[in-house]
Amino acid sequence: MSGSQDELRQRWKAACKAMRKGVRVDLAEFAELRCGAKTRAGTPCKRRDLFASGRCRMHGGMSTGPKSGPRAKIVQPAPPEEPYNPADNPELMRLINAQLEHCTL
Numbered sequence: 001m002s003g004s005q006d007e008l009r010q011r012w013k014a015a016c017k018a019m020r021k022g023v024r025v026d027l028a029e030f031a032e033l034r035c036g037a038k039t040r041a042g043t044p045c046k047r048r049d050l051f052a053s054g055r056c057r058m059h060g061g062m063s064t065g066p067k068s069g070p071r072a073k074i075v076q077p078a079p080p081e082e083p084y085n086p087a088d089n090p091e092l093m094r095l096i097n098a099q100l101e102h103c104t105l
């Protein structure tokens with residue numbers, strides 16, 4: 001992995017951050033930026049469809065962020081939904097009761 005790619009990746013991350021804030025960024029300088037992750041073949045990944053992390057979708061580009069550590073607390077899991085109670089649904093209860101009437105067991 002070459003040093004200039006690493007440097008370019010750092011600038012790419014900064015550019016992505018700026019773009020999220022609505023800053024227009026000239027992306028021309030990133031034309032040569034490759035994913036650069038080590039593939040299973042041992043060669044650097046040459047993909048150029050990079051995410052904000054500076055990696056392609058195969059190599060961590062889709063990561064949703066840290067799973068532990070101080071920054072992990074920012075994203076909280078959604079609260080569980082209310083348990084479903086068929087009794088709250090009169091139409092469904094009517095159908096169930098109609099079925100039970102035919103039940104011979």
Ligand SMILES: [Zn+2]
Pocket residue numbers: 035036037045046047055056057058059
């Ligand atoms: Zn890659």
